[in-house]
Amino acid sequence: MKYGVVKLTKELLRNAIHPVTVNYPAKKDSLGELTEIVDESRGKHRFDEVKCVGCGACAIVCSSSAITESDSDLERTLSVEIGRCIFCGRCRDICPEKGLELTPEFEISKKGQNANDCIRVEHSVPLGPCDKCGRPTFPIRQIESVKKRVSENIDPANLVTVNKDMEIFMRYCPDCRRTASYALRTHPRKSY
Amino acid sequence: MRLGLREKARAYSPWIFHAHAGGCNNCDIELAACFAPRFDLERMGIQLRNNPRHADIFLVTGPAPKQIAPMLRRVYDQVPNPKVAIACGSCAITGGIYNRDDEKPNYAIGGPVEKLIPIDILVPGCPPRPESIIQGIMLALEKLRHR
Numbered sequence: 001m002k003y004g005v006v007k008l009t010k011e012l013l014r015n016a017i018h019p020v021t022v023n024y025p026a027k028k029d030s031l032g033e034l035t036e037i038v039d040e041s042r043g044k045h046r047f048d049e050v051k052c053v054g055c056g057a058c059a060i061v062c063s064s065s066a067i068t069e070s071d072s073d074l075e076r077t078l079s080v081e082i083g084r085c086i087f088c089g090r091c092r093d094i095c096p097e098k099g100l101e102l103t104p105e106f107e108i109s110k111k112g113q114n115a116n117d118c119i120r121v122e123h124s125v126p127l128g129p130c131d132k133c134g135r136p137t138f139p140i141r142q143i144e145s146v147k148k149r150v151s152e153n154i155d156p157a158n159l160v161t162v163n164k165d166m167e168i169f170m171r172y173c174p175d176c177r178r179t180a181s182y183a184l185r186t187h188p189r190k191s192y
Numbered sequence: 193m194r195l196g197l198r199e200k201a202r203a204y205s206p207w208i209f210h211a212h213a214g215g216c217n218n219c220d221i222e223l224a225a226c227f228a229p230r231f232d233l234e235r236m237g238i239q240l241r242n243n244p245r246h247a248d249i250f251l252v253t254g255p256a257p258k259q260i261a262p263m264l265r266r267v268y269d270q271v272p273n274p275k276v277a278i279a280c281g282s283c284a285i286t287g288g289i290y291n292r293d294d295e296k297p298n299y300a301i302g303g304p305v306e307k308l309i310p311i312d313i314l315v316p317g318c319p320p321r322p323e324s325i326i327q328g329i330m331l332a333l334e335k336l337r338h339r
Contacts, residue, residue: 021232024323025330037323064282064289083285086318109315109328111335114306115286118314 041104042087045080047123052099054078054125054139058091067091075124076139082108083118097145130173132180137173146170195337202248202274203337205237208329209247209271213264213305215254218319219281223253225322226329238329244270249332252311255283255290256303268309274339276332278313279305280325285314 054076056069066084070077092100108119127136128143147166154162168184169177177184195203212220226233227240241247244267256264268277282288284305291298305311312335315328 020229021235022230024231024326025236037321043321065292081286082316083314084282084288085316086282086289106317106321106323107327108317109313109320109324109331111312111331112314113311115304115314118285118316 037104037106039104041106042089042102044082044103044105044108044119045085045091045121046101046103047078047121048099048101049123050099051097052078052095052123052125053097053141053145054123055096055142055145057094057096058100061090061094063088063090071127071136073127073136075126077122077124079123080121081115081118082120083115096149130176131171132176133173135173138170143170199337203333205239206248206329206333206336207239207241207246208249208251209241209244209267211244211250211252211264211267213252213254213256213260213284213303215281215283219253219283222319222322223251223280223325226325231322231326233326233329244268245272247271248275248336249329250275250277250309251280252277252284252305252309253280255287255298255301256305256308257300258302261302261308264305265308274336276312276335276339277305277309278315278328278332279311280315280328281320282316282318285316288318 054069056076056078059067059069059078062085064084064086066081066086068079068081070079087102089102092102110117110119112118125139125141128138128140129135130137147163147170150166151159151163172180172184210220210223223240225231233239244250248271250268250271252264254260279285283290284303286294287298287301287304291301291304302308313328313332315324317324320328
């Protein structure tokens with residue numbers, strides 16, 4: 001009992017000197033030392049304008065389908081619907097170019113009547129056309145990054161052949177690649 | 193705008209009714225953290241009430257499954273005017289992880305909440321940080337002041 005009183009008094013004195021309550025909406029500076037918001041906190045998304053190549057891996061891996069990719073004639077748009085996101089961070093982990101990050105920004109509440117009023121984070125990358133049919137195919141920067149990554153990881157003995165194949169592969173859309181596979185000599189059975 | 197005594201009292205000490213409409217209980221834990229010593233909303237006169245008739249702010253968490261949907265509407269109607277509704281968490285806004293595709297909605301979900309009751313504030317996050325919830329409540333206060 002006596003020990004309890006001593007403990008309680010110690011606690012009271014400590015709280016009187018160092019208050020634990022954050023004066024949040026009034027003073028945002030007080031957040032720094034007292035809250036658990038650190039650089040690794042997962043908040044609003046940010047696409048890196050330089051690093052993101054628009055491969056769409058984040059859209060595939062998104063567990064609540066908050067990230068969607070849509071292609072127009074000129075560019076591919078990746079958009080994050082914050083009102084659907086569960087901030088699991090899988091998009092950031094899967095990104096091969098580290099072009100997507102979750103900033104610790106937490107002030108994402110908004111006035112609005114429905115989900116469309118929620119914050120959206122959008123990012124567009126230019127698309128390159130297919131050499132044969134002219135349809136938009138892949139983001140230009142994605143092709144470069146794939147070429148770079150393949151040539152870094154491949155066995156040097158096959159490097160010349162693979163580079164030559166990639167030059168052909170990356171210029172055409174998947175449909176043209178299939179229909180013209182004999183003419184381009186990209187068919188899997190090359191022994192014809 | 194000049195506020196009367198009643199409006200002033202309402203704007204400076206709004207009471208919150210928390211409606212739990214399905215969901216995983218995580219938003220509710222973060223809401224409890226808002227009233228704990230670290231963030232302590234009660235220092236601003238904001239209180240949690242367990243009676244909708246006492247409340248000014250109606251805070252919904254969860255995706256509102258079909259079983260709870262009519263009850264949610266009924267409880268919302270019991271809150272006296274003027275009132276502000278907050279959708280707290282990604283589930284309440286769009287259905288979140290429970291409702292991945294709007295064209296093929298989940299068979300068990302009667303929501304999202306915006307289909308059932310008029311929503312004024314959106315607090316995204318899964319769960320939203322206590323700071324986000326506090327920011328949402330501050331936005332709700334602005335709205336309450338102009339009602």
